[in-house]
Amino acid sequence: MDPAALAALQTRFGEQLSTAHAVREAHARDESRMDYHLPDAVLHVQSEQDVVDALRIAGEYLFPIVPFSVGSSLEGQVIPVRGGLTLNLLGMNRVLAIEPGGFQATVQPGVTYPELNRQARRHGLFFPVDPGAEASLGGMASTNASGTGAVKYGTTRDNVLEMRVALPGGRVVRVGSKARKTSAGYDLKNLFIGAEGTLGVITELTVRLWPLPAEVVVLRCNFGTVAEAAACAVTVMGAALQPERLELIDEHEIHAVNVQLERDYPERPTLWIELASPSRAALEESLSVCSDLCRDAGGQDLAVATSAEERAAVWEARHKAYSSMVAMYPGHVNLSTDVCVPLHRLPAVVAATRAKCDERGLNASFVGHVGDGNFHVLFHAAPDDRATWDAIHATYDEMMTLTLAAGGTCSGEHGIGLHKQKYLAQERADTLELMREVKALFDPQGLLNPGKIF
Amino acid sequence: MDPAALAALQTRFGEQLSTAHAVREAHARDESRMDYHLPDAVLHVQSEQDVVDALRIAGEYLFPIVPFSVGSSLEGQVIPVRGGLTLNLLGMNRVLAIEPGGFQATVQPGVTYPELNRQARRHGLFFPVDPGAEASLGGMASTNASGTGAVKYGTTRDNVLEMRVALPGGRVVRVGSKARKTSAGYDLKNLFIGAEGTLGVITELTVRLWPLPAEVVVLRCNFGTVAEAAACAVTVMGAALQPERLELIDEHEIHAVNVQLERDYPERPTLWIELASPSRAALEESLSVCSDLCRDAGGQDLAVATSAEERAAVWEARHKAYSSMVAMYPGHVNLSTDVCVPLHRLPAVVAATRAKCDERGLNASFVGHVGDGNFHVLFHAAPDDRATWDAIHATYDEMMTLTLAAGGTCSGEHGIGLHKQKYLAQERADTLELMREVKALFDPQGLLNPGKIF
Structure with missing residues (x-):
């Protein structure tokens, strides 16, 4: 960053601005841990006016602006790949x-x-x-x-x-x-x-x-394969039960959760289905219908979490599945996919993806918001294990081909950032140029989070 | 339209193109009946390729293109105010x-x-x-x-x-x-x-x-005022009953429905609340909770429509409320408002609007999708009754002031078209220019439905 720009920022923001290496370092990565780039400076904004003034100064001195809060993006979104000023927004927390x-x-x-x-x-x-x-x-x-x-x-x-x-x-x-x-x-x-x-x-x-729903229960059900579990999810969605949550988690992720969180869940492909109703009686009825559907779809070992504590434990496990898997392989780099397909295509896409992983002997785990048709494959390997990374990327490419053929999208919820630009270009070949034109209309100088999406 | 343009269209489309007065006449109005403008020609498109070719020819000869299907817009959206070619899309009905x-x-x-x-x-x-x-x-x-x-x-x-x-x-x-x-x-x-x-x-x-929901029932409940009915709707929404429908209809509209459709509903401000559940028992419970809430909110004469026929009759009445009101005053011109406000502000905005109508002695009727905070006031008067129209527009202006102060919008569902441009400019003072820039980016020659929104 131009010293004059830095001086202008310092004049306006004083101690809210930091160029300390440790502070810049804390804003150089996101949750994906794959990429790294230091911002030139970090501004701890406290108000909308701070943001406005930072944008104004950026417009004068032409440096990039990258918004950052907790840094939990998974595709490198908050990494300031072209340097500039990172706006830390955590002070705007009211x-x-x-x-x-x-x-x-x-x-x-x-x-x-x-x-x-x-x-x-x-x-x-x-x-x-x-x-x-x-x-x-x-x-x-x-x-x-x-x-x-x-x-x-x-x-x-x-x-x-x-x-x-x-x-x-x-x-x-x-x-x-x-x-x-x-x-x-x-x-x-x-x-x-x-x-x-x-x-x-x-x-x-x-x-x-x-x-808040009045009466809530979580049904757990195990399956022989992830594809069977996905097929059951489609059936449950068709029954108008309107589940609060409908999650797939495979045997590898369950194993990681068991190890990292000291749980004892059966290590098999599992659906966790949360149901809610205004009354206990209505809930029991939904649960009964849902249990029957699961058994008919080949589900086994049905278990029910009823108390708030039991249910919280299930969702803690689900939310920590990613970090538990990451913790299983210290030193490895992780890559999470995020495709989403129309629901009726989900079982086939899951099955084919699993087959591709198995063919290549990849240690890949599956979790998914399967009621939406969205699932994540978590790949990992040592950073210098070129052969495995080649196999991972080849599998990812094939998975994208399957996804696009099924009318799906490369991102259900993580976005594009740095890592999915290739797949976005595939998926959006006909509108990518239009998106660029929209970008140029809103940000003609290209100062806002440059290098992302496109 | 330039004769050369018409010739190019005729060459490409033959008998799909019509310049007959009766055909143009049928595409000169919408449901609002307030404005009238003939297109130069009407093209009965049968395929996407027809649309593509019409747009291509429009780009060469620079004439407006206006899409039209059933003509049920309420703000003049389909009226070709600058002439040009109306695309009748009803042939694309598969x-x-x-x-x-x-x-x-x-x-x-x-x-x-x-x-x-x-x-x-x-x-x-x-x-x-x-x-x-x-x-x-x-x-x-x-x-x-x-x-x-x-x-x-x-x-x-x-x-x-x-x-x-x-x-x-x-x-x-x-x-x-x-x-x-x-x-x-x-x-x-x-x-x-x-x-x-x-x-x-x-x-x-x-x-x-x-x-399709399994078990369905419609509860009808009468109130002393529209504001009381709106307040009850807010309470029902807070009870997590997730109604399928939650409609307000006032005494004037009920009267019109009774006359036009030969019904015998009590002519008072009314809520129609549709509830659904996977089972009869669960439905009975929701109905019981909802009925209690309605009675606590001052509701009277609760009645329940259970059979599919009874329920269909209620929703036919609701859907024909507008046309029934219109039919009550032949020769009058109608103006429907469409504001939507945050739910907690709805009772006050409804009450204040009703008071403004009453102050001016306006014969105005109220219906609303009140579970969304959206309600319509239907004004009407003879086209040459200047005094009444002045009162209507003054009331509409005041209603918009109330709506914007409540954080609401000038259109919940009808759009802007020709009639709400003034209110859009009020509501969107800070982004109207940005919207125009988006328009210029997508349609630099200004050929697509010109004169609408802005």
Whole structure:
């Protein structure tokens, strides 16, 4: 970064600005651990005005701006590959308002979804999008993150009503509406959601909250293969039971969870299905129907988690499956895929992907938000194990071919970042140029999170 | 239109093209009946290729293109105010595929939602967005239409997975994904949804289908005032009963329905609440909770419609409320508002709007998708009754001030078209210019449905 730019930032921001190596180092990676690049400086923003002023100065001195909160992105989104200024948004961590009667909350972008849930709970409400990793709402909107709740409640996109976004040059606009629906003009809100910080910096979000379900139970069911489990998930979705969560986790991930979290789950491909109803009687009925469907689909060892503690333990295991797998192979680099296909194509795509992994002898594990048709294959290998990495990338390529042939997408919830640009170009051959034109319209100088998506 | 342009169209399309006055006349109005303008010619397109070629010829000869299916828009969207070529899409009326296991259907834009439902029903599925008036899917996507089902299932936006869109010059792009969720690149799909045909012509849609609910009942409940009924709706929404539909209809509209459809509903402000459950027992429980909430909120004369016929009769009445009101005042011109506010602000905004109408002695009726915070005031007067129209517009202006102060939007589901441009400019003062820039990017020659939205 130009020394004059740094001086201008220092003049405006004083001690909020840091160029200390340790601070820059803390903003050089994300959860994927594959890439590394230091920002030139880190700004701890405290307010929308800070963001506005940083964008204004960036526009004058032409340096990149990269928004960063908890750094839980999985595709390198927050890594400042072209240097510049990283905006650390964690200081903007206030829940500004909760409107229980309107089922909505207004938050700053650095608020994490667990923190929002802690505050919403006293009103009998919750925010249903749970990507794990204590993600921030601003980051979740930027990648259109989802998680286990999406099968019932939709993704971040579906749960953001309105946002304030700071644009290059420092102008702030309001997009979307606090009303639950709107048909007023072009939908700019959804353009910023999933844009990975390349079109603007989100400075405030109004999100939907939902009533906490009254009666809840989690059914666990084991299967012979991941494809059988996926097929059962499709059947459950067809039964109008509207599960709260419908998760696949394979034997490798269960093993890792057992080891890392000291659990004793049967180490087989498993579905975890959460059901909820307004009353106990209704819940028992749904559970009975769902259990029958699982048994008919070849499910075994059905077990039910009823108490809040038991259920929390299940979802802790699910949310920590990724980190548990990572912990099993210290020193290895991990690569998580994120394809999503139409539900009726899921069992075949899962089966074919598993077969490709087995053919190559890859130690790959599967988890999935299978009620949405979304699953992740976690590959790992030593960084210098070229042969295994070649096999991984060849398998990933084949998996993408299967996915696109099935009408699916290369990313269900993680976004594109640095790692999926090749697959985005495949999937979006006909609109990639249009996306670039939109980028040029919103950010003509290319200052916002450059090098991502495209 | 330039005679050379007409000749080029005639050469390419032969008898699909019509310049007969009666045909042009049939494409000069929409459901709002307020405006009138003849297209220069009407093209009965049969295929995406027809649309592509029409756009190509329009790009050469620079004439406007206006998409039209059933003409049920309420804000003048399909009226060719600058002449040019109207594309009648009703010939593109095929349901191309229904994928029951994927809960999706792919349709041409001229398919109406009742026709899609007729075909989906045999698979135990339905498409939940029901704006009334036998609307087409292409038109519904273009205005982000909704209706009674949105409170549970979302709007057209939420139920369109993927679209093919023909752009100016004739290029066709695929936006969105057949997968249920995607985080792959910028969300161009939602830019075309609600764009009212000003950015591209939708040539194909893949939409979500949902399992038909098993057990269904409609509760009717009367109130002293529309504000009381709206307040009850907010309470019901807070009880996690997830109603299928939650509709307000006032005494004037009930009277019109009684007269026009020969019904005998009590002529008082009424809520119609549809509840569904997987089992009869669960439904009885929800109904009991809901009935108690209604009585606590001052509701009276509770009545329950259980059989499919009884329920269909209720929703026929709701869907024909608008046309019944219109039929009550032959020769009058009608104006329907469409504001949507955060739910907790709804009772106050409804009460204040009613008070403003009463102050001015306006014969205005209220209906609303109140579970979404969306309500319509239907004004009417003789076309030459200047005093009443002045009072109507003054009331509308005040209602918009109330709506914007409550964080609401000028359009919940009808769009902007010709009639709400003033209110869009108020609501979107900070992004209107950005919207214009998006328009210029997608349609630099300004050929697509010119004069709408802006």
